[in-house]
Amino acid sequence: xxxxxxxxxxxxxxxxxxxxxxxxxxxxxxxxxxxxxxxxxxxxxxxxxxxxxxxxxxxxxxxxxxxxxxxxxxxxxxxxxxxxxxxxxx
Amino acid sequence: xxxxxxxxxxxxxxxxxxxxxxxxxxxxxxxxxxxxxxxxxxxxxxxxxxxxxxxxxxxxxxxxxxxxxxxxxxxxxxxxxxxxxxxxxxxxxxxxxxxxxxxxxxxxxxxxxxxxxxxxxxxxxxxxxxxxxxxxxxxxxxxxxxxxxxxxxxxxxxxxxxxxxxxxxxxxxxxxxxxxxxxxxxxxxxxxxxxxxxxxxxxxxxxxxxxxxxxxxxxxxxxxxxxxxxxxxxxxxxxxxxxxxxxxxxxxxxxxxxxxxxxxxxxxxxxxxxxxxxxxxxxxxxxxxxxxxxxxxxxxxxxxxxxxxxxxxxxxxxxxxxxxxxxxxxxxxxxxxxxxxxxxxxxxxxxxxxxxxxxxxxxxxxxxxxxxxxxxxxxxxxxxxxxxxxxxxxxxxxxxxxxxxxxxxxxx
Numbered sequence: 185x186x187x188x189x190x191x192x193x194x195x196x197x198x199x200x201x202x203x204x205x206x207x208x209x210x211x212x213x214x215x216x217x218x219x220x221x222x223x224x225x226x227x228x229x230x231x232x233x234x235x236x237x238x239x240x241x242x243x244x245x246x247x248x249x250x251x252x253x254x255x256x257x258x259x260x261x262x263x264x265x266x267x268x269x270x271x272x273x274x
Numbered sequence: 275x276x277x278x279x280x281x282x283x284x285x286x287x288x289x290x291x292x293x294x295x296x297x298x299x300x301x302x303x304x305x306x307x308x309x310x311x312x313x314x315x316x317x318x319x320x321x322x323x324x325x326x327x328x329x330x331x332x333x334x335x336x337x338x339x340x341x342x343x344x345x346x347x348x349x350x351x352x353x354x355x356x357x358x359x360x361x362x363x364x365x366x367x368x369x370x371x372x373x374x375x376x377x378x379x380x381x382x383x384x385x386x387x388x389x390x391x392x393x394x395x396x397x398x399x400x401x402x403x404x405x406x407x408x409x410x411x412x413x414x415x416x417x418x419x420x421x422x423x424x425x426x427x428x429x430x431x432x433x434x435x436x437x438x439x440x441x442x443x444x445x446x447x448x449x450x451x452x453x454x455x456x457x458x459x460x461x462x463x464x465x466x467x468x469x470x471x472x473x474x475x476x477x478x479x480x481x482x483x484x485x486x487x488x489x490x491x492x493x494x495x496x497x498x499x500x501x502x503x504x505x506x507x508x509x510x511x512x513x514x515x516x517x518x519x520x521x522x523x524x525x526x527x528x529x530x531x532x533x534x535x536x537x538x539x540x541x542x543x544x545x546x547x548x549x550x551x552x553x554x555x556x557x558x559x560x561x562x563x564x565x566x567x568x569x570x571x572x573x574x575x576x577x578x579x580x581x582x583x584x585x586x587x588x589x590x591x592x593x594x595x596x597x598x599x600x601x602x603x604x605x606x607x608x609x610x611x612x613x614x615x616x617x618x619x620x621x622x623x624x625x626x627x628x629x630x631x632x633x634x635x636x637x638x639x640x641x642x643x644x645x646x647x648x649x650x651x652x653x654x655x656x657x658x659x660x661x662x663x664x665x666x667x668x669x670x671x672x673x674x675x676x677x678x679x680x681x682x683x684x685x686x
Contacts, residue, residue: 192468193297228302238563238584239285240302243461248579250565268464269297270304270581271406271477271512 186259188218189266198222211242211249211257214265229267230255239270277314278338281305281481284585294398294473296480304581307338307481311528318529320500323492328352330386330489336525337390337489338482345393346422348379350386351489355497355647360615361628365635369645371503373494374618380413380441381653382574382621383490383515388414388475390486392422395473401425405475406463408456408511408574409438410652415475416445427472429459435573437656455568457579480514487515491522494647495532502526502538503645505595507634509627510542510551511575513582520589538647541595542586543630545570545605545622551583555597560587571602571660572622574652596639600629606660608632612650619654627651 185205190198198204199222206217212234219226231237234255242249243266244257259265281290285303296305318335326332330351339345354374362370378385388411392403402425405415412428419426426447430439431454443449452459463474473479495502502523508516520540526532544552547570554563563583568576580586590597600608605622608629613619620628631648640646654661673679 189465191297191464193295193299194302196299228300235562237302238561239304239581241461241579248457248565250579251567266461266465268461269302270579271296271460271464271480 185261186214186263186265188214189264191267191269193269194228194267197224197228208259210259211244211255211265214259215255241268241270242266243268275310275313276340277310277335278307278340279310280308282308294395294400294478296478305481307485309336309338315529318531320496320531323496323531330389330486330493333489333492336492336529338485339390339393339397343393343397345389346396346418347389347393348385348417348421350378350389352493353377355494356616356618358616361612364611364615365632366642367635367640367644367646368642370631371494371498371645371647372612372616372618373490373647373649375490375649375651376618376620376624376653380410380417381656382410382414383487383649383651384410384414385418386489387411387483387486387515388418391473391475391479391483392418392424394482395475395479396422396424398473400471400473402427402470402472403475404428404463404466404470404472406430406456406459406477408576409434409442409656410574411476412442412447412449413438416442416447416449419447420445429463431455431459435657435659437658438573441656456577457565457568460579476512476514484514484518487518488522488525490515490649491519492526492531495523495526498645498647500532501645502532502536503647505539505541505640505644505646507541507543507627507631507646507648509575509623509649509651510544510580510583510586510597511577511623512580513542513551513586516540516542517582517585517589520593537593539595540589540593541630541634542590542597543627544597544599545572545575545626546599546601548572548576548578549599550578551580551586552597552599554583555587555590560584560591563587570605570622571657572605572626573657574621574623575626596634598630598634600626600633604629604633609654609661613654618650620650621652621654621657622660623652624650624654
């Protein structure tokens with residue numbers, strides 16, 4: 185099982201859970217599985233074209249998925265998927 | 275009655291009570307502070323501002339700090355707006371102005387946002403102030419935390435410029451150097467907010483922090499005789515301040531502080547070595563800003579994953595502005611050009627802004643009479659190392675302490 189890490193402000197949607205385990209082979213599948221457990225995540229993470237929304241970042245282990253294989257990235261058994269809302273800089 | 279009545283999501287409009295949070299639970303969009311505009315309309319006036327303190331706190335009515343709160347201040351803001359005739363002559367601009375924000379207490383624009391952020395945090399019971407930073411923010415946070423007597427944690431990439439590290443360390447904060455780039459530092463801090471009772475200036479109290487940016491544009495308008503310029507050139511890192519400058523122009527118009535309702539063109543400046551917003555602006559999909567791995571001497575604006583990049587592109591397009599970028603060589607050339615023509619020594623980020631200004635001027639963007647303002651946001655001593663390496667100063671000579679040696683080596 186891969187594991188989502190849910191950030192504080194979004195935890196209400198996941199009934200307060202810090203982590204959620206999902207069965208999936210790629211990232212899109214993982215988001216669909218997360219949404220099946222806690223409906224609402226998919227629409228919040230992905231836009232109408234199925235792309236990751238601009239103000240949300242997803243890290244697969246330590247890599248920003250936009251810098252890697254994107255939503256098609258393969259997800260393995262022990263992988264950690266972090267949802268990190270965008271923040272200001274500098 | 276409080277003037278700040280809550281937070282509102284910039285994307286879906288969901289409203290929240292006033293609290294230290296930055297993300298909409300409904301759509302994950304960014305939250306902004308909401309003011310009681312009807313009440314403010316009855317209060318805000320040019321006269322009231324002009325009679326206020328000689329700092330950015332003269333615009334206090336338009337900042338998210340209630341009147342009863344003692345602010346944490348080092349006299350930030352009200353920096354010089356310089357008419358740049360010599361630089362203007364080189365660029366064919368007869369009404370060029372420079373807003374020299376390197377004259378702030380810790381020599382960067384960040385003092386504005388941090389003064390607001392720490393004032394808000396202290397008033398709301400926070401005992402520790404923190405930030406993720408490319409240097410300038412950490413410098414300001416460390417100084418203002420010292421001033422306020424609050425505990426301070428600053429997180430920076432491990433390889434920041436030595437001058438920046440020194441000017442942070444002197445204030446004795448808890449300095450955490452992270453083996454990674456700014457985006458890595460930010461990600462770590464985004465996770466840390468869950469397990470610490472800290473106010474992270476650029477994360478959980480960002481809606482208040484960001485508001486301080488507006489004062490730069492308020493001052494520009496006041497210093498131009500309560501007029502907005504035709505175009506403003508702004509460096510882009512996360513894009514946070516760019517968005518607030520658009521809001522500042524809106525407020526100046528709505529509250530009747532400036533004549534007319536014409537909005538300036540807002541133009542963004544990036545270094546090509548870290549140009550995710552520029553890349554998107556010039557692509558077919560400006561609403562998709564793809565992150566990059568930063569590689570530029572303009573460290574203070576080297577944010578590869580800019581949170582407000584999409585909004586920057588929308589605002590630039592809506593107002594008739596552009597997003598332009600310059601090479602590393604053009605950055606250093608622009609730092610020298612600004613120093614040589616106007617006597618202002620800016621850091622690499624200022625080199626980006628002046629570089630973009632020069633590039634656009636030379637490409638014929640302006641007729642010559644437009645009022646153009648460039649925001650110079652940080653001091654050159656912060657990044658002096660880029661000038662001491664490589665191409666040194668061509669007019670430098672070393673002589674013996676004799677008249678003979680002087681006459682031999684120096685051509686008059």
